[in-house]
Amino acid sequence: MVFSRTLNSVAGNARLATDDLATEVGRLRRQPGEGVVSLGGAGLAAIAEDLIDEYRQFVNPIILGNGTPYFPPLAQPLDLRLTESRILSSRVVYLRYQRMR
Template identity: 35%
Template sequence: MGLLTFGLNVTLDGCIDHTQGIADDELHDYWRERMEQSGAMLFGRNTYELMEGAWPAVARDENAPRAMREWAQKLEAKVKYVVSNSRSDFPWQNTVRVEGELREAISALKAKTEQGVLVGAPKLAASLEEWGLIDEYRIVVHPIISGHGPTLFQGLSSPRQLELLSTQRFKSGAQALHFRRKAG
C-alpha cells in the first residue's frame, strides 16, 4: 500500500494563497522531485481547475523557464485523480474522476498505488485528515506573512501529533518540512 502524502506551499502565518510564494527554479525542482516519487496526484475540483488552466500551456511553451516546463511536463504525464461532485469531464491528459464514497475510494487508491499518492488540495486534505488517511506531510513554508486567505486544516476536530522527518532550506529562505503521522 502506498502512502498518501499531502504537499503544499504556505506562508509563515499558515495561509494558502498560490499568489503569495516564491516560485523559483529551486522550488519547482523540489515539487517535481516529490511528484516523480509518487505514483499519482490527487486534487479536488477547485485545485484541479487552477492547475488545468495553467500547466498544460507551460508544458508546451519552449520559452518557459526550465524548471517550470519540466514540472509542467511531469504533471501532464502523471496520473491525476480528481474529486468532484459537479464535474465529470476532464480532458487534460491522464485525468481520472474519483468515483464512489470518498473515504473508501481514497483507501482503495492508496492500496493500488504502490508508489503513493501526492495530494495538493487543501479542502480535500482537511477531509482526508479528518478520516486519518494522510500518512505524510510535505509543507513548504515561505518567509512571507500574508495576513489573509484560508489556512491549513481549518475546523479539524482534534489535534494530530506528527514526527518531523527532515527539513530543507532553500536559497529563497523557504523551508521544506517533511512530517509523518505519529503512531498511536
C-alpha cells in the same frame, strides 16, 4: 485522480473522482504501488477521515492577514515527527512530517 467541484471530465492519464475523498483514497490504497500522493490545498487536507500518513509542506511566508486555514479544527492534537527539512531558497523551506501512530 482529480478531485474537482467544477470539472465534468479530465484528459490524459487522469481519472475524475466520482466518490467522496475517503472512498476514493481507500480505493487507491488497495491498489498495488508505492502509495498515494496529494497535491492540493486546504480542501484536500482530510485529517478528519484519518487518511494522511505524511505531510510535505513548502513554507513561503507571506503575510496576508486572513485566508483559509489549511487544517480543520481537531478534537485531539495530531502528533507529527519531522523527518526532513531543506532550505530551498532565501524564502522557501521544505518540511516533511510523518504521523506518529
